[in-house]
Amino acid sequence: MKNLTDEQYRAFCQFLEASTGIVLGDNKQYLVKSRLSPLLARFHIESLDDLIVKTMSPRERELKTAVIDAMTTNETLWFRDAYPFTLLSDKLFPELAKPGKTLKVWSSASSSGQEPYSIAMTALEYQARKPGGLPGLQIVATDISSSMLEQCKSGIYDSLSLARGLSPERRSHFFTPLADGKMQLQPKVRNMVSFRPFNLLDSYSLLGKFDIIFCRNVLIYFSPANKTKILNQFAQALNPGGYLLLGASESLTGLSDKFEMIRCNPGIIYRLK
Secondary structure: OOOOOHHHHHHHHHHHHHHHOEOOOOOOHHHHHHHHOHHHHHOOOOOHHHHHHHHOOOOOHHHHHHHHHHHHOOOOOOOOOOHHHHHHHHHHHHHHOOOOOEEEEEEOOOOOOHHHHHHHHHHHHHHHHOOOOOOEEEEEEEEOOHHHHHHHHHOEEOHHHHOOOOOHHHHHHHEEEOOOOOEEEOHHHHOOEEEEEOOOOOOOHHHOOEEEEEEOOOHHHEOHHHHHHHHHHHHHHEEEEEEEEEOOOOOOOOOOOOEEEEEOOOOEEEEEO
């Protein structure tokens, strides 16, 4: 299989950014090749060149969906960086949870499901420590990859996924072993999260308002203009006094003035002004 020409690669990068907001940058041909090559046999296409040309045709919806899935599917960790989930328990749940109120949390790029399910487990542990301390909770998880979301809903993970950030105690407390060596999250965790397909470049109006938004290690893939667009839409989607959590290496500097930075120990979070 011959390599992509520079012209084809640039055209595909423009297509990917227009469709998803993801900016690939220069010299990532190897990534495109490794992610898309498995689709050749599935769609009976002979070359990567032909696949990319067909992907950009308006008629090839199924192929376009599969290509976007392949380019956006990233495995992540359970309780990634630890501190955001500590902050949920120590600061955000106590501050925002009110009697008679349903707290709404949005995991805005849920990938393979570890983030929203980590939020759900954190909430269950908090409720066990403080009965009645979290009267109502709704967790909405979105991702651009429809196939990934279907996988998430099952709550089934293999041993490699389970080894990434999940303690043995949580594994035994929240999962049920399956016959094939995999494990499935118990219904009490799965039922706390609703998954839906969503593109962060689209309008947020139908999602409603949230108290906490997780958008961790996602903005790094977007252009500065799209980062600003997404952050401003997050601001509109937050209730007064709501919080935004970004990745450990991400910052709002020069992108949005709608949030105030709050230094925690450890970590940084952003509160809507």
